[in-house]
Amino acid sequence: MTEMTETTPGWLAPEELESARARMPILYIDAVPVRVDEAGVVTRVGLLLRIGSDGAVSRALVSGRVLHHERVRDALMRHLEKDLGPTALPRVPASPQPFTIAEYFPTQGVTPYHDPRQHAVSLAYVVPVAGDCRPRQDALDLVWFTPEEASSPLVQQEMLGGQGVLLKQALAHVGCLF
Secondary structure: OOOOOOOOOOOOOHHHHHHHHOOOOEEEEEEEEEEOOOOOOEEEEEEEEOOOOOOOOEEEEEEEEEOOOOHHHHHHHHHHHHOOOOOEEEOOOOOOOOOOOEEEEOOOOOOOEEOOOOOEEEEEEEEEOOOOOOOOOOOOEEEEHHHHOOOOOOHHOOOOOOOHHHHHHHHHHOOOOO
16 A cells, blocks of 8 residues: 655545535635726626536636635635636735625525535635636636626526526626616
8 A cells, every 4th residue: 555645735535525525515616707997897707618527518607615724815816827827817805705605505496506516605706807817727718798798698598506696696796787
């Protein structure tokens, strides 16, 4: 038997993560990347284009787990850089405040949010980005929509797990939906 040295603290092996997901809620972040004008008004909303494990194409928010012993702000920055690239230049405040908390359940219908893998609690943020965004990792593309386009039924139906509901909440929070 060989010993496994963990080089990235906070990561679980796949079987450990599966076991934890079956027993307890996991903490996540969801981030809605936006472009703002000089007055701070949201002019564009960035949505990722992804291919799921089943081959289905969908639109998605920036999302991911908060690691053990990781500050929420650091998790936000890590996931924004992972999905949008190192030159996205997100403007995350020193003490970020979520606009809502989304509870994802493996059972559909408990809340508008669904994740068949687990019970997850996600802190949701709207994050202005000022730089050049180039999607990475499992994101195929990043498309910038006007707030009206992002809240349209066509775009909403392309979002899975209730993320369309979360997007509409974000737009309402920043005054783009009434």
